[in-house]
Structure formats: structure tokens, C-alpha cells
Amino acid sequence: MSPAMATGWYLWRRIRLTILCLLGAIALLAAMTLLPDSLVMRSLIRSGSVLTVMGLLSLIVAFAYEGSGAKTPAASGGSNFPVAMLVLPVKTKNLVLWPVAYATFVQLGVWTLFATLVLRPQGITVNLAWPAFAMLGFTTTVQTSTWAKFPVPMANIVYALSGMGIVAFLAGAIATGTITAPFGYGALFFLLRPTSPSVFGDCPARG
Numbered sequence: 001m002s003p004a005m006a007t008g009w010y011l012w013r014r015i016r017l018t019i020l021c022l023l024g025a026i027a028l029l030a031a032m033t034l035l036p037d038s039l040v041m042r043s044l045i046r047s048g049s050v051l052t053v054m055g056l057l058s059l060i061v062a063f064a065y066e067g068s069g070a071k072t073p074a075a076s077g078g079s080n081f082p083v084a085m086l087v088l089p090v091k092t093k094n095l096v097l098w099p100v101a102y103a104t105f106v107q108l109g110v111w112t113l114f115a116t117l118v119l120r121p122q123g124i125t126v127n128l129a130w131p132a133f134a135m136l137g138f139t140t141t142v143q144t145s146t147w148a149k150f151p152v153p154m155a156n157i158v159y160a161l162s163g164m165g166i167v168a169f170l171a172g173a174i175a176t177g178t179i180t181a182p183f184g185y186g187a188l189f190f191l192l193r194p195t196s197p198s199v200f201g202d203c204p205a206r207g
Contacts, residue, residue, distance in 0.1 A: 003090045003091070003094035003095075003098060004094075004098055006090060007085075007090075007094070007095070007098035007099060007102065008098070008102060010085065011062075011063070011099065011102055014062060015059065015062040015063075018055060018058060018059065018062060019059075019106065019110070021055060022052060022055050022056060022110055023110070023113075025048060025051065025052045025055065026052060026110070026113050026114050026117060026118060027117075028048070029045055029048050029049060029052065029117075029118045030117035030118055030121070032044065032045050032048075033045060033117075033118065033121040033122060034121075042122075045118070045122065049114075049118060049119070052114060052118070053114075056107070056110055056111065056114070056135070057135075059103070059106065059107060059110075059135075059139070060135065060138050060139045060142055061142065063099055063102070063103040063106075063139050063142075063143065064139070064142045064143045064146045064147070081095075081146075081147045096147070099143065100139075100140060100143065103136065103139045103140075103143075104136055107132060107135045107136060107139065108132045108136075111128070111131060111132045111135065112128055112132070115128055115131075116128075127175065129181070129185075130171050130174045130175050130181070130184070131171070133171065133185060133188050134167055134168065134170075134171035134188075136188075137163075137164075137167035137170075137171070137188050138164050138167055141159070141160055141163035141164050141167060142160060142164075144159065144160075144163070145157070145159045145160035145163070167188065170184045170187050170188055171184070171188075
């Protein structure tokens with residue numbers, strides 16, 4: 001089995017219910033937008049939209065393999081990369097990069113569907129790009145803080161909070177036009193660099 005298929009199957013087993021529920025919720029909400037408009041209908045759609053966004057945000061934790069059986073305390077600074085993945089005959093860089101690639105594909109896809117089929121029919125104009133990049137930045141920050149070996153306890157918590165704060169600031173600045181999109185996207189890309197093999201390749205606890 002190829003590294004892509006092995007990682008994809010492991011992720012699919014863990015988060016398939018979340019993804020299927022999100023797609024089902026989007027389909028239901030999209031159908032509801034086609035029904036006659038009323039105050040009750042708008043309230044139902046907005047409530048469902050909030051729950052859908054919460055489900056989308058839960059993917060941030062899911063793609064970091066949280067709850068996969070890792071035993072290292074979260075604040076210890078140690079790696080919580082799942083042991084089941086470490087025994088696969090796969091290069092470490094592939095163990096790291098494929099979850100990032102799948103997270104990018106799934107989050108971009110689900111967000112695009114939600115914004116196009118649910119939000120825009122309600123007259124809510126949203127930018128497709130910056131929320132997706134923000135979610136990717138949050139996901140990668142959580143992945144790095146969860147998988148990497150930090151030299152001192154609590155360093156991973158500080159890294160995660162600082163990284164997500166920076167991502168949120170840049171995303172907000174792009175959304176309000178405070179900074180240009182190319183500058184903001186470049187900064188977000190720079191924040192994703194810890195997932196490159198040269199920096200992040202030895203983070204999982206293979207030795």
C-alpha cells in the first residue's frame with residue numbers, strides 16, 4: 001500500500017463520520033435555502049450553519065490525530081504522534097506531509113461547498129480564500145504542536161497558542177483589507193514551513 005493510501009485509510013477510519021455528517025448537513029441546508037423564505041426557516045438555516053462551522057472546526061483536531069491513543073501528556077512537550085503510524089514502512093516525511101495534504105483538500109472542499117451552497121444563497125457574501133487558509137494555518141499549527149518534540153514542558157502549548165493567534169490576526173487583517181492578500185498569504189505560507197521535512201522530519205518519536 002502506498003504512503004498516500006495508508007495515511008488516507010487511517011484518516012478515513014478516524015474522521016469518516018465527521019466528514020459524512022458535514023456533507024449531509026450542507027446538503028440539507030442547501031435544500032432548505034430553496035424552500036419559501038420565512039423567519040423560522042432563516043433561523044433554522046442559521047442555527048444549522050453554526051453547527052456546521054463547529055463541525056468544520058473539529059477537523060482541525062481530527063487531522064492532528066488527537067485522541068488516537070497517544071499517551072504523552074499534552075503539556076509535556078513530547079510527541080503525540082500515533083504509535084500505530086510509526087510502524088508503517090513509510091518515510092517520516094510522508095507520515096507528516098500526507099495528513100497536511102489531506103487536511104488541505106478536505107477543508108478547502110468542505111468550506112467551498114458550505115460557502116457556495118449555503119451562505120451565498122442567503123445573501124451572505126464571504127471570501128472563499130482567507131477562511132480556508134486560516135483553517136489550514138490552525139490545523140498545521142495544532143499538528144506541529146502535537147507531533148513535534150519540544151525541549152521543555154509547555155513549549156508546545158505556547159507554540160500552539162502563539163501560532164493560532166498569529167494566523168487569526170493575519171486572516172482578520174486580510175479580511176478587513178488592512179494588509180494585502182499576497183502579503184498575508186505569504187506570511188501564512190511561512191507559518192506552514194515547520195511541516196517541511198527539513199524542519200519537521202524527525203519530530204515523530206522514531207528515535
